[in-house]
Amino acid sequence: AQSVSQHNHHVILSEAASLELGCNYSYGGTVNLFWYVQYPGQHLQLLLKYFSGDPLVKGIKGFEAEFIKSKFSFNLRKPSVQWSDTAEYFCAVRTTSGTYKYIFGTGTRLKVLA
């Protein structure tokens, strides 16, 4: 069955540190890839998405993600985090054939220390 793995469950960084959150998926076909952010007490919001073309995609708030097909990965990065980036981050994968599933990872809680 298709799955999405986010191996870092909790990450603590100081302000200005660089961020990389891992996301790996298991599916042999073509996928669409997404990162969502959930600020404390709020609903999920779309950060960025990848459908095709340049594997390096830029999203809102200075986030970017790189799709590496050979590694089935879509890692989220930000060069310099801010206290306001404290949130939970979810990777999601949508398969483009078969059952057309839209699957979320279990999330990574990021805490940024001021």
Next chain:
Amino acid sequence: EAQVTQNPRYLITVTGKKLTVTCSQNMNHEYMSWYRQDPGLGLRQIYYSMNVEVTDKGDVPEGYKVSRKEKRNFPLILESPSPNQTSLYFCASRLGDSGGYTFGSGTRLTVV
């Protein structure tokens, strides 16, 4: 403002008492979904709908029902709630195959 509206935001109920959580979107999106969010488990899809009168089970459909009689509305029905359905529920919608989901604000349900 484009949004997904869920009601209620908070609900405490007793085991076995039927309840409905409403969801409405004003973006003319075809796809709508219900997810539940539990600590350590992320978001799990309960049901989804590809258009009016077209619904299908997600990963955890047991104990839930949905209907899609109009494009904008996608209510979630718990016919006989049980304590293991205590969770945070999100409704979401998206436009066709190319969109990311727009989420509602969530409904925190407690079944005692």
